Amino acid sequence: MARIIGFVCSKGGSGKSTVVANLGVALARLGRRVVIVDCDLTMANLSLLLGVEDHKTTLHDVLAGEAPLSKAICRGPEGVRIVPGGIPLEGIQKAKLDRLKRVIDQLARQFDLVLIDVPSGLDRDALTVMGLLREAIIVVTPDLPALSNALKTKLVCERLDVKLLGVILTRLKEGVSELSESEVSGILDLPVLAVIPEDRAVRHSSAIGEPVVVREARSPSAREFKRFALELRPFTRARE
């Protein structure tokens, strides 16, 4: 059975899209059959992070019933497959979120790993996307506002019966950050699966549209993305 893993946190800017883009590329490099999906319908940006913004057909077109899913799957760095969101505003109105379940089901038949960039907030769009996940990883920065958002996100996942795998702690500044790895793990009562340091290389990569695992493969953040990618097994036997 394919894994459908969402990267969640109601707080904006916690690093979700960066994690999805880099993990997707790192997994593709390992030869995994992986697709990453930009479900942030109002603020889609995965295509920009991966340098595939020229791709003509997007998830918005599929959700508008104007294109088949096959046309919206494009190829990114290291052969990772991406279903990008559309940038133009008019696409947002046309996209019907109730078509998303069918899209995800179709992807789960074609790929072993479906990684989903879940929008921030806990509005109807975010809840609809979260309801389609089998598993989720909370992406959080080491500060109290982010953590209180993460706690709410955790509760919502539990109510929606989404299995929480743990936390990816991002933008950690050793000795400077408000909270340590063990404090984050303790407060959320979840294992910390990966710790991505604050890394200038990430910001440069985002600006250029080339993920840090490709552009600066030896940087501290890229190494941690690649390490964690090795740990993400492609299949689950059954829902535990």
Ligand SMILES: Nc1ncnc2c1ncn2[C@@H]1O[C@H](COP(=O)(O)OP(=O)(O)OP(=O)(O)O)[C@@H](O)[C@H]1O
């Ligand atoms: N490890 C890191 N080191 C430095 N900068 C980072 C790191 N991770 C993310 N960033 C930067 O933080 C900002 C927010 O990251 P990102 O867009 O991935 O977050 P997000 O959770 O997807 O945000 P949104 O809620 O707006 O979708 C970006 O400018 C990104 O380049």
Ligand SMILES: [Mg+2]
């Ligand atoms: Mg994002």
